Amino acid sequence: MIFEAKDLRIYYKTKKGYVKAVDNINFSVEKGQTVGLVGESGCGKSTFGQGILKILPPTTYYSGNMRIEDIELVGLNENEIRKIRGKKIGMIFQDPMTSLNPVMKIEKLFFETLKTHEPDITEEEARERTAKVLEKVGIEPKRMSEYSFQFSGGMRQRVMIALALVLNPILVIADEPTTSLDVIVQAQIMKLLNELRKEYDMSMILITHDLGVVAEMADKICVMYAGHIVEEASSENLYYNPKHPYTKLLLKSIPNTDINDLELKYIPGFPPDLSNPPVGCRFSPRCPFKKEICEVKEPPIVEVEGSKVKCWLYSGVEK
Amino acid sequence: MRKKFISERLGEFISDLFGTGTGWLTFVGALILIFYIILAVFSPQIAPYNPTERVGRSLTAPNDQFIFGTDNLGRDVLSRVIYGARIALMIAFIAVAIAAGVGVPLGLISGFIGGPFDRVLTLIMDAIYSFPGLILAIAIAAVLGPGVINIAVSIAVVYTPTYFRVIRNQVASVKSELYVEAARALGAKNYEILMKYIFPNVLPSIVVVLSMNLADAIMTEAGLSFLGLGIAPPTPDWGFDLSNGQRFVLSKAWWGLLYPGIAIITVVLGFSMFSEGLNELINPTIRERR
Amino acid sequence: MSLKSYIITRIILALPMILVLLILIFFILRIIPGDPVLAILGGKAPVEVIEAKRHELGLDKPIIIQFFDYLGDVAKGDLGVSTLTNRPVWNEIKDRFPATLELTIFAFIIALVIGIFWGAEAAWRKDKPLDISARVYSIFIYAIPVFWLGLMLQLLFGIYLRWLPVGGRLSPRVSLDIKTGLLLLDSLITWNWEAFWDVLKHLLLPGITLGLVISSIFLRMVRNNTVLMLSKDFVKAAKARGLKPRVILYGHAVRNAFVPIFTIMGMQFALLLAGAVLTETTFSWPGIGSYLVLKIKYRDFPAIQGAIIFFALFVVIISIIIDIVNALVDPRVRY
Ligand SMILES: Nc1ncnc2c1ncn2[C@@H]1O[C@H](COP(=O)(O)OP(=O)(O)OP(=O)(O)O)[C@@H](O)[C@H]1O
Ligand SMILES: [Mg+2]
Numbered sequence: 021m022i023f024e025a026k027d028l029r030i031y032y033k034t035k036k037g038y039v040k041a042v043d044n045i046n047f048s049v050e051k052g053q054t055v056g057l058v059g060e061s062g063c064g065k066s067t068f069g070q071g072i073l074k075i076l077p078p079t080t081y082y083s084g085n086m087r088i089e090d091i092e093l094v095g096l097n098e099n100e101i102r103k104i105r106g107k108k109i110g111m112i113f114q115d116p117m118t119s120l121n122p123v124m125k126i127e128k129l130f131f132e133t134l135k136t137h138e139p140d141i142t143e144e145e146a147r148e149r150t151a152k153v154l155e156k157v158g159i160e161p162k163r164m165s166e167y168s169f170q171f172s173g174g175m176r177q178r179v180m181i182a183l184a185l186v187l188n189p190i191l192v193i194a195d196e197p198t199t200s201l202d203v204i205v206q207a208q209i210m211k212l213l214n215e216l217r218k219e220y221d222m223s224m225i226l227i228t229h230d231l232g233v234v235a236e237m238a239d240k241i242c243v244m245y246a247g248h249i250v251e252e253a254s255s256e257n258l259y260y261n262p263k264h265p266y267t268k269l270l271l272k273s274i275p276n277t278d279i280n281d282l283e284l285k286y287i288p289g290f291p292p293d294l295s296n297p298p299v300g301c302r303f304s305p306r307c308p309f310k311k312e313i314c315e316v317k318e319p320p321i322v323e324v325e326g327s328k329v330k331c332w333l334y335s336g337v338e339k
Numbered sequence: 340m341r342k343k344f345i346s347e348r349l350g351e352f353i354s355d356l357f358g359t360g361t362g363w364l365t366f367v368g369a370l371i372l373i374f375y376i377i378l379a380v381f382s383p384q385i386a387p388y389n390p391t392e393r394v395g396r397s398l399t400a401p402n403d404q405f406i407f408g409t410d411n412l413g414r415d416v417l418s419r420v421i422y423g424a425r426i427a428l429m430i431a432f433i434a435v436a437i438a439a440g441v442g443v444p445l446g447l448i449s450g451f452i453g454g455p456f457d458r459v460l461t462l463i464m465d466a467i468y469s470f471p472g473l474i475l476a477i478a479i480a481a482v483l484g485p486g487v488i489n490i491a492v493s494i495a496v497v498y499t500p501t502y503f504r505v506i507r508n509q510v511a512s513v514k515s516e517l518y519v520e521a522a523r524a525l526g527a528k529n530y531e532i533l534m535k536y537i538f539p540n541v542l543p544s545i546v547v548v549l550s551m552n553l554a555d556a557i558m559t560e561a562g563l564s565f566l567g568l569g570i571a572p573p574t575p576d577w578g579f580d581l582s583n584g585q586r587f588v589l590s591k592a593w594w595g596l597l598y599p600g601i602a603i604i605t606v607v608l609g610f611s612m613f614s615e616g617l618n619e620l621i622n623p624t625i626r627e628r629r
Numbered sequence: 630m631s632l633k634s635y636i637i638t639r640i641i642l643a644l645p646m647i648l649v650l651l652i653l654i655f656f657i658l659r660i661i662p663g664d665p666v667l668a669i670l671g672g673k674a675p676v677e678v679i680e681a682k683r684h685e686l687g688l689d690k691p692i693i694i695q696f697f698d699y700l701g702d703v704a705k706g707d708l709g710v711s712t713l714t715n716r717p718v719w720n721e722i723k724d725r726f727p728a729t730l731e732l733t734i735f736a737f738i739i740a741l742v743i744g745i746f747w748g749a750e751a752a753w754r755k756d757k758p759l760d761i762s763a764r765v766y767s768i769f770i771y772a773i774p775v776f777w778l779g780l781m782l783q784l785l786f787g788i789y790l791r792w793l794p795v796g797g798r799l800s801p802r803v804s805l806d807i808k809t810g811l812l813l814l815d816s817l818i819t820w821n822w823e824a825f826w827d828v829l830k831h832l833l834l835p836g837i838t839l840g841l842v843i844s845s846i847f848l849r850m851v852r853n854n855t856v857l858m859l860s861k862d863f864v865k866a867a868k869a870r871g872l873k874p875r876v877i878l879y880g881h882a883v884r885n886a887f888v889p890i891f892t893i894m895g896m897q898f899a900l901l902l903a904g905a906v907l908t909e910t911t912f913s914w915p916g917i918g919s920y921l922v923l924k925i926k927y928r929d930f931p932a933i934q935g936a937i938i939f940f941a942l943f944v945v946i947i948s949i950i951i952d953i954v955n956a957l958v959d960p961r962v963r964y
Contacts, residue, residue, distance in 0.1 A: 123884060474902065566922050566925075585911070604773055
């Protein structure tokens with residue numbers, strides 16, 4: 021196992037109290053796996069992704085365990101975790117426009133990253149490695165002396181990917197890597213990510229809204245709702261045999277590729293306020309299959325036909 | 340780009356520290372202003388001595404008789420500081436009145452008429468505006484010579500473009516608003532449109548700029564008189580007293596320097612707090628705040 | 630656009646402004662004061678003398694011709710002859726300019742150092758004591774007249790503590806070969822350590838005075854912009870790559886915070902010059918500012934005019950330079 025989170029809680033501290041953006045989740049990534057993390061906006065996906073690297077505001081509260089290889093992350097101080105960031109875990113952000121410093125040549129971004137983790141590296145070596153990784157993502161190495169705003173959106177995201185890979189991390193977290201791009205470019209970037217993951221023999225956590233995209237790429241998918249992981253299943257299981265009512269609704273809301281059916285379906289209602297989440301199952305206020313117990317007690321996670329589901333509908337089945 | 344008034348900057352600094360919407364700061368500012376206005380108006384009644392007469396030994400350190408000490412000519416520093424408020428406030432008010440009195444009508448007309456007249460005037464105003472204010476005031480004060488009005492005029496020239504620019508730009512944008520168009524369609528005369536529809540619209544900005552301008556005028560006046568370009572001695576004047584006091588730093592006569600300076604600083608702070616509050620009150624939305 | 634064509638465009642755009650400024654100065658100094666000859670010679674000079682002087686100065690020509698003569702002279706770098714010293718004004722200004730330059734550069738550096746470091750650290754520790762003290766400092770510094778601050782520093786460090794001299798640029802007993810006129814530089818290139826320390830000591834008080842006064846603006850701008858930049862995605866991305874806090878703060882956040890700051894610097898420069906006039910007078914610093922004040926005392930109009938023109942051109946040139954630096958720092962300006 022490359023990465024594992026156990027009973028992980030990540031709470032933002034705000035004036036109104038704690039925002040329980042990640043609340044008691046268990047999550048793991050095997051070597052070479054791609055794990056998808058899906059859910060509506062605001063359910064805590066990015067919080068989890070960034071929480072792994074502990075780049076959330078300094079007042080953020082963490083508890084539970086996170087392990088990358090044999091290193092326990094939750095207890096690490098800033099100086100120790102810094103050596104993990106970029107080196108063992110690379111991160112790709114959603115918007116390459118704002119995530120690349122506009123007043124720096126892109127080579128500078130690579131050099132400073134290399135220099136930070138490998139202080140003895142020579143200028144030439146750094147240049148060579150940058151050229152190599154840029155080539156891998158399909159950018160002419162000679163463009164490394166340009167600024168990010170001179171690149172198109174898709175090219176910029178390639179730069180971001182190269183930047184995340186330049187230190188050969190064992191895990192890459194891609195947080196909605198294609199959301200800001202055109203549809204065609206989205207597909208290219210996803211394909212590239214998949215190829216590179218294989219080539220670099222990494223594991224990947226792929227965060228997205230888009231169930232369609234992850235289903236193709238991910239070995240395993242975790243569905244998040246309001247700070248909880250409500251369903252964990254292999255892509256196939258999730259896609260053809262969803263268990264949790266939320267997953268089912270989420271799948272229905274995928275826009276159909278059939279042009280004649282342009283109608284988008286939304287899940288009625290809104291995700292809850294995470295500083296004061298509903299008692300019991302957090303999805304219960306919006307759940308069409310709600311039972312009495314759902315509003316009283318938090319459901320346990322149970323295994324049903326190879327999937328793990330956090331829902332009272334299945335609690336009787338196994339036991 | 341726009342130069343900022345001292346009051347405006349100080350207002351930013353102050354609201355950085357205390358947050359916006361601090362009514363009590365405006366209140367403190369107003370208190371300081373009232374205090375200095377009272378000093379200025381009633382200086383003969385308040386000041387213990389005649390400020391231009393020798394009343395003690397030269398360069399006496401502060402003591403029970405002269406609580407701020409005496410200057411090199413044996414004049415009471417306290418009385419001079421009190422009388423100094425007169426000159427400072429008088430010149431500031433006159434300068435601001437002239438600047439507004441010239442800048443506002445020009446801005447109104449220029450913005451309203453437009454065309455080449457507007458372009459030429461704007462270019463001239465921009466040139467004045469780009470010039471370092473104090474140096475411009477120095478040049479004009481140098482040719483005009485001393486005197487309350489002359490100094491006020493020198494200062495006014497520096498700030499006229501500010502009024503001009505603020506008003507002109509507002510007029511230019513108000514001009515195309517619907518109700519102005521409607522008034523014009525109904526046959527209202529230009530003069531009527533200007534006075535009835537446009538002027539009331541720009542009035543709040545004028546008030547705010549006026550109030551903010553005062554601290555700058557006081558600072559510029561202090562600078563001019565420090566350089567010997569203010570009103571003629573022996574009239575008490577903070578800036579001049581500071582330059583006079585500097586001649587005796589070697590004798591460690593700190594009191595001649597400390598008190599006029601504190602007077603300038605408190606007046607500037609008072610005006611700034613007051614105008615910042617006024618500004619928030621009148622134009623809560625116009626502020627550009629980061 | 631290449632940097633070169635950007636620079637050329639920028640200079641061409643400045644020309645009308647320079648022309649209007651020159652007209653303005655001509656108007657203020659030639660037309661308002663009435664008769665400059667009377668000002669030079671005093672009211673009681675005989676008529677023939679006045680006429681002769683009038684002719685000598687070209688004042689008997691129509692005002693338009695006078696104006697073009699004046700423009701031509703300025704374009705040739707001829708600012709007339711001082712009526713006080715009979716030396717060409719341009720030469721006098723050239724002699725004194727390095728002192729002003731040295732003072733303003735030194736002050737600018739002090740202001741930048743205070744602004745950048747205090748501003749950056751305050752942004753990093755937002756709402757902590759270091760940040761709050763920065764705001765209190767800004768308020769007071771900005772309400773204090775520069776010459777009064779100078780006087781207080783003089784009193785404290787010059788008179789009471791006797792650490793630093795209260796005026797001038799160089800002690801009379803110290804010798805120094807003057808090459809550039811920037812004494813700090815001159816003493817360095819001639820390896821004259823004694824002179825270097827002496828010059829530095831003279832420069833400290835006026836430099837700090839002027840520097841402190843403009844530092845509050847920089848401080849606020851750096852602090853606020855850095856706070857803004859620290860919340861940007863690229864800072865988070867830099868953090869995610871494991872960069873050190875110092876690198877993130879100075880290499881990314883402050884660096885980007887500087888982009889808008891450069892554009893505002895032009896305005897600060899005008900403030901700096903006005904401050905320089907007062908500071909030079911306070912510290913008997915032999916630069917253009919104290920030159921102007923001195924010449925006003927003696928009503929030396931050609932010199933006054935020369936100094937004012939010089940200041941006007943200086944401001945325009947600096948604003949061009951700042952725009953160019955801006956284009957260098959922020960490549961987006963050029964493209
Ligand atoms: N710095 C913060 N302080 C307080 N609350 C925060 C902060 N950042 C995010 N949140 C809250 O935490 C919750 C989870 O946010 P997060 O960004 O992790 O969601 P997400 O699933 O990534 O959404 P999206 O799909 O829109 O990116 C949201 O309710 C959000 O409002
Ligand atoms: Mg997100």
